[in-house]
Amino acid sequence: MQLMPLPNKILKCGHLELDLSVPHIMGILNVTPDSFSDGGKHNGKAQAVAHAKQMIADGATVIDVGGESTRPGASPVKIEEEIDRVVPVVEELAKLNVVISIDTSQPEVIQAAVKAGAHIWNDVRALTRPQALETAALLNIPVMIMHMRGEPTTMNNLDQYDDVTLDVIAELKQRIDDALAAGVRSENIIIDPGFGFAKNASQNLKLLNEFYKLHVLGYPILSALSRKRFIGEALKGANAQNRAVGSIAAHMFSIQQGACMVRAHDVKAMSDAVSMWQAMQSAS
DSSP states (O other): OOOOOOOOOEEEETTEEEETTSOEEEEEEEOSSOOTTTTTSSOSHHHHHHHHHHHHHHTOSEEEEESSOOSTTOOOOOHHHHHHHHHHHHHHHGGGTOEEEEEOOOHHHHHHHHHHTOOEEEETTTTOSTTHHHHHHHHTOOEEEEOOOSOTTTGGGOOOOSSHHHHHHHHHHHHHHHHHHHTOOGGGEEEEOOTTSSOOHHHHHHHHHTGGGGGGGOSOBEEOOTTOHHHHHHTTSOOGGGOHHHHHHHHHHHHHTTOSEEEESOHHHHHHHHHHHHHHHHHO
16 A cells, blocks of 8 residues: 555536545445345435435535446346436436436446436446447546456456456556547546456455555546445455445545545445545644
């Protein structure tokens, strides 16, 4: 582990902006029946909007709306169904003056969501779906490029690395190069090392310990490890609902190593931890 500063950068999100020199909390809003941690809890529009409002009150500056579960073994969702889950919620959130990201890999879904008021494309498949690169370039919005191998149905069998951190960096660089070649602007790129995607517990822990090395790529970094299985394993088998403290600790290790955004289920507790860190920083 090595301490790293946060980037001196403003991320433009439509008419809104995020100052990435301070840590941001991306609140998770799964409008799905089958997400690993909170599936079915917020998949009606009213429940989803109420939960988003609570996360904003608790300190979230970004709300990440997902209409397809990407848990290990998750089944794919039809594009029309994903749009039907996501767009009505985005239309309501767009009235709240908060940055909205969309957790999708489908160009049709992000296009519909942006039309409804979304600002950021959070793609766990790193723009590998047909027309995804072209769509990202055309929309000219911030895009989060995450490291994964395979699909959620196959990724658990694809965790063979020579050195997980260096391999993740090399594979992310390839996806970044592809995005730039397709016309995605460098100022719109954020990277995510993909904790829990095609990585076993010890590999996730090594990646967290060497998070600072990701800065060699030169882009802002999102850390998204909330309630992941490797945290449960580190906590001697804790289930998803009992991984909040471990998740917050791991996210703070990420922030100390230069992550400018963390994707969290437990927003209030995460916000308190960030406030404590900021108080310590300002006193030094």
